[in-house]
Amino acid sequence: MLFEGKIPVHAEPSAVWKLLLDINEFADCVPGVSNVVKIDDSTFDGTIAASVGPISGEFAFRAHIIESDPPRAMAAHVDGTDSVTKSSMTAEMAMTLARLGANETELTYHATVDIRGRLALIGDMVLMATAKLIIQEFTKRLRRKVEVVPAPG
């Protein structure tokens, strides 16, 4: 599955970059993430809880930054396993920050996600819908944390 898009943010790239590198702040922007544990400066573990009808499960993952070009580009690798089906998920993510003007940054993301195992039977449409909502919510929370609110005129 491929996820890509652009998120305009009213903030300087340095402010967005700082948030992306702060594991607790970043995790706070991703809905459903809990049990965040920093392993080192570029790695953290976490879980996402989800349910489909009466079936509940937990997705445990490790995210690792594999390339960093502050404050312009970052690549990360994510590995995870779900508690119900023991399916595995790997994601390769790339993010770039482009300064468009004063307090104007465009975050471009590109992620390829590969799911192996029974989780794939749930169907891409359900997984894609979930990812779409997570990205929407991430965008809201990111903006709330870093955007510069113009002073009232």
Add this chain to the structure above:
Amino acid sequence: MRPQRFDVIIIGGGSAGCTIAARLSEDPGRQVLLLEAGPDPQPIPDSIKLASREARSLMESPHIVMYPTVRKGDGSTFYKVSGRVMGGGSSVNAMAAIRPTRSDLDRWASLGNPGWSFDECLPLLKRIETDADYPDSPIHGSDGPLYVKRPFILGDPADEPAAAFIERAMAMGLPLCADLNVPDPFGVCTAPYNIKDGIRQSTTVAYLDPARGRPNLHIVDEAIVTSLKITGDRVEQVVYEKDGQSQSASGERVVLCAGAYQSPQILMLSGIGPAAELKRLGIDVKNALAGVGENYQDHATVSMTFEGRSDFRPDWVIPRFRLMFKSDPSFPCGNFHITQRPPTRVEGLAAMMPVSASLVEQRARGRLRLVSTDPHELLEIDDAMLVDPDDRKAVATAMQFIYDLVQHPSMEGFYGPIIYPGSDDDWEQHARNTHGTYHHGVGTCMMGPASDPMAVVDSTLRVHGMENLWVADASIMPTVTHANTNLTTIMIGERLSDLLKEA
């Protein structure tokens, strides 16, 4: 004691194989061998036995084989599945006991298959079932091995989103159809299931278990058939692996019931199939039949996900009713199953409420290809789903119907705006890129007259050009049914049993 030679060898203990094993072993003078590739766990574990575990079982069961399949739209991968355990698909499916429609069977007959019209098959369909809801109906059975009941009856109290869904569908012109097993169902239908007192009525339970004590019925599980040894037009031996050892069995008659994926694979590995394909892999051609592995059809499923508006937390995963929707009013029966799906929830997000549409027909034909001569290697599937423009148009029509059904003031307490696909997206393309399957692959050893170059078996299910080899499973269906395929497969097993008894 195992005989030197069997009267009948059945390859595959699935929906048809268990049926045939039980029926043919009724005669104590007939020695029957049933070979099943998967295990035959006794007692049946709760993960299979308890109907309430169905959805969880699909996610966890070790008895499911997953076939990676590439979508035509964007080249992404999804999976077909088959059951590898005694009972086959009937031990891992969602237990919907839905009949083929009149138009399905009449079409089979019209393709040159005498004896397969709806009216001619109705006695078989009645004989299969004990329908707890319609014991006195002239179209239903009351004393068959398979217990059938509708867990939800129209008029029963339904959860609020379901009640609103039904009411809205009726307002959009769909009639109530209390019995999905009428000849040509259409409308808001309650679905029958083969569940009795919470227990899955697989063909293991309904057919095989009552026959297990017969001394003339011999069952070998975890026996993977690798090939048939053929001399002239006869199968001389069935070769299989058991406990890592190659073994063989001889039989007067051999019936292949390994399913839509395995039956053509076993035929091709034995030299029965498209000559060029077999030669490509160095397989000695015993009987050139171009249709083996061809004519593949399945049901494509697309989902639309809406924002959930209520704290609706159902205790079901498999819906108890479905809409039989016609994308073209002139069709004889519904060509879609439209179903509510339970919500997906992630902490911090709005609930997601999917509605799915399964196209229960396929115009284009796919194919299965042998990848190698290794019998353990999965076939390659080219399913041709949503390749035909009319199929894609039909899907877009069904998606629009779902959108109009859900995005209505009467539904806004339960369904919010659409999340995925977007309302401005190209829904046809979206369906091609993201569709799944209803898991009803069929047709790969098509039944038809010898004059049809793609036919593999004749109307008595005997393989063309072979004297003692039959195929009886979902692979023989000329066209996929407008229904879940398990009951039709059992019907095929019943028919083959009659044919062999008469032969």
